[in-house]
Amino acid sequence: MSEKPNTVAIGAFVIGAALIAISAILFISGSGWGGDKNKVVMVFEGSVKGLTVGAPIALRGVQIGQVTNIHLIFDTDSIDITMTVEAEIDGNRFETRGKAAGYLGDEMIARGLRAQLNSQSMLTGLLYIQLDFHPNTPANIVDIDSPYSQIPTIPTDLQRITRELESMDFAAIAEDIQTIADSLAVFVSTKEFQQLPADLHNTLASFESLSDQLNVQMASSGPKLDKVLDETYNTMETLDSELPKISASALQTLKVLDAAMLAFEETIQEIDDLVSDDSATTYALNKALREISLAARELQLLAKTLEEHPEALIRGRSEEDE
Structure with missing residues (x-):
């Protein structure tokens, strides 16, 4: 009688462990994009009025999932209200390629995947969640208690303008x-x-x-x-x-001047040859100059004699004068 409870307890423990293992395998296999169904969570600031359960989730305009739950988390310490939106992504809505095709969530977030609220219709006021890549925006991950992968969110254009106006x-x-x-x-x-x-x-x-x-x-x-x-x-x-005509005349004049300059240079050369120290002309000129100088001296003596003795022209020079 004492062994039956132990057998039941062991069996229950084994079954529970098996269920936990199966749940863990299902969770791990569904944590990345590319499987059948993938759960994600998003945290939005401000009001999500117009967003309802079943609202579509689109990636660049193509619907890939829908909202499954919307939670309000009230923090009693900071008196803040956090809006969490859970959604289900249908991995069969897109095809994956490449070596990392088995898991895409973290990789896409690192490359700038962000969630943003957009309007489905201006008439109804309904919202949907648009997923797109914004690599220049920060990946703000909010610390919440959730087993699902969190996709960072960015404010809408209206919210951004409102913040700028509020900061003014x-x-x-x-x-x-x-x-x-x-x-x-x-x-x-x-x-x-x-x-x-x-x-x-x-x-x-x-x-x-x-x-x-x-x-x-x-x-x-x-x-x-x-x-x-x-x-x-x-x-x-x-x-x-x-x-x-002027150009031709000037050219002809230049030619004549060139010939004249050549002749002038030749004449200068000839004069230079005549007056050189060792030339015959120079020797003859020097001899003539000496003779002229001697004659001039004789004339000077004659003039002096006539000046002193004019009568010498009549009677000639006396022996005393000599």
Whole structure:
């Protein structure tokens, strides 16, 4: 009698362990995307009004699952309310390829997979969950007690705009606007601003007068300018027609000058040869210069003698003079 309870207890323990093992295998096999059914959880900030159980879940517009449960978690310590949405992803709705085809959840989240509330219809106000990749957004994982994989969420465009508006200091903005308005009122009441229309009118009148003067001057200068332009055009045509002739004449003149320079260089060379120290011409010139110098000395002596003794022309030189 004492062995029967032990057998029943052992059998119950074995059956319980088997059920736990089967449940664990089913959970592990369904934790990644690509199987038949995969449970996920998402945490949204703010209101989820319009999101109902059975609402579709779409990946880039293609429905791949539906919402299965919506929970409210109230934190008594922080007095915060967390909205958790559980959903079921149908892995048969898409095909997986590659080496990591057996598990896709964490990989897709790491690559930027995010969940966002979108409107099904503006008329009904119903919402659905749109899954898409936003790699530049943070993967905010909320610490909740759930056995399912958590997909990070991002706020809707309306929620983002609302947050930006809430963060704005409208009181400071209103104060700045009031300060600007007061400054404008002071400026408008100044004498300078009151005088501005008259100054502007005078300026416009001056511009108008200047414009009239310019028109008169242009009217009087127009014929003269046309004449100058015509003469300039004629001069340009004359230059265009005569330029080849002038160029040819200048080229011929340059050739003549080149020949003259060559002849001049040859003459200089010949003169240089004549006046060189060892040339016959130089020797003859030196001899002639010496003879001329001697004759000049004799003439100088004769002139001196005649100056002292003019009678020498009649009676000749005396022995004393000699």
